[in-house]
Amino acid sequence: MRFDVVTLFPEMLRDAACHGVTGRAIENHIVDLLLWNPREYTHDRHRTVDDRPYGGGPGMVMKVGPLRDAIRAARIDSPLPAKTVYLSPQGRVLDQAAVARFAASPRLILVAGRYEGIDERLIEAEIDEEWSIGDYVLSGGELAALVLFDAVVRLLPGVLGHAESAAQDSHVAGLLDCPHYTRPEEIDGRKIPEILQSGNHEAIRRWRLKQSLGRTWLKRPDLLAKVRLDAEQAGLLGE
Numbered sequence: 001m002r003f004d005v006v007t008l009f010p011e012m013l014r015d016a017a018c019h020g021v022t023g024r025a026i027e028n029h030i031v032d033l034l035l036w037n038p039r040e041y042t043h044d045r046h047r048t049v050d051d052r053p054y055g056g057g058p059g060m061v062m063k064v065g066p067l068r069d070a071i072r073a074a075r076i077d078s079p080l081p082a083k084t085v086y087l088s089p090q091g092r093v094l095d096q097a098a099v100a101r102f103a104a105s106p107r108l109i110l111v112a113g114r115y116e117g118i119d120e121r122l123i124e125a126e127i128d129e130e131w132s133i134g135d136y137v138l139s140g141g142e143l144a145a146l147v148l149f150d151a152v153v154r155l156l157p158g159v160l161g162h163a164e165s166a167a168q169d170s171h172v173a174g175l176l177d178c179p180h181y182t183r184p185e186e187i188d189g190r191k192i193p194e195i196l197q198s199g200n201h202e203a204i205r206r207w208r209l210k211q212s213l214g215r216t217w218l219k220r221p222d223l224l225a226k227v228r229l230d231a232e233q234a235g236l237l238g239e
C-alpha cells in the first residue's frame with residue numbers, strides 16, 4: 001500500500017514512522033510513505049505557505065496555490081487510484097471499521113493542515129473524505145495523519161507476526177481486549193489468574209472472551225450498545 005502525506009512538516013512523519021511495526025513495514029516494502037511539502041511548490045522569495053483570511057479575524061489560512069500543487073503532484077506521481085483524505089477536527093471520527101476499510105485500498109493521500117485550516121474551495125475540489133481522530137483540536141493534521149497511518153499499516157497482510165496478530169486487538173470485534181500477563185508469576189503479592197497456567201486452551205479462550213466482555217461493560221458500555229453479540233458472547237455476558 002502506498003501513502004502520500006502532504007505536510008509542511010515532513011520530518012514529523014519521517015521521524016515517527018520509521019520505528020517498530022510501521023518502520024518494519026516500510027523496510028519490508030509492504031508500505032511506501034512519500035512526503036510532499038507545499039513549501040516546495042511556492043514561487044516567491046519567502047516561500048510563503050499561509051495567507052490572511054478573507055473577512056479578517058485572527059490566525060492564518062494555508063495558502064491555496066502551494067497546497068493544491070502539492071496535492072496534485074502527489075496524485076499524478078503514481079497510477080494507483082487514491083482517495084484524498086483531509087485530517088481535520090470537523091471530519092467523521094475515526095474508528096476501527098473505517099481503518100479496516102482504508103487498509104483495503106491501494107493508496108491514500110493524506111492532507112495535513114496547519115494554521116486555522118485550508119481554503120474551503122480546496123476541500124470541495126481536492127478532498128474526497130474528511131476524518132478526525134477525536135473531538136479535540138491539534139495544532140496540525142500531522143499527528144492525526146500518523147495515527148491513521150499506524151492504525152492502517154498494522155492491518156496490512158504480512159505486517160504483524162502471528163504472535164502480535166491484529167485479530168486479537170481491542171475494537172476488532174467491537175469489544176475491548178482481554179488483560180495480558182507475563183513473568184514473573186507474582187508481583188508484589190499480585191498473582192496471575194490461575195487459569196492461564198491450566199494448559200486448557202478452550203477454557204483460556206472462554207476466560208479471555210469473558211474478560212473482554214466484562215471490561216467493555218465496565219469501561220466502555222457505549223461500545224456494547226453498538227455491537228451484535230454472538231450466542232457464546234451473549235451467554236458469557238449473562239453469566
Ligand code: ADE
Binds near residue numbers: 087133136140
Ligand atoms: N487537526 C487538528 N485537530 C485534528 C483532529 N482532532 N483530528 C484530525 N485532524 C486534526
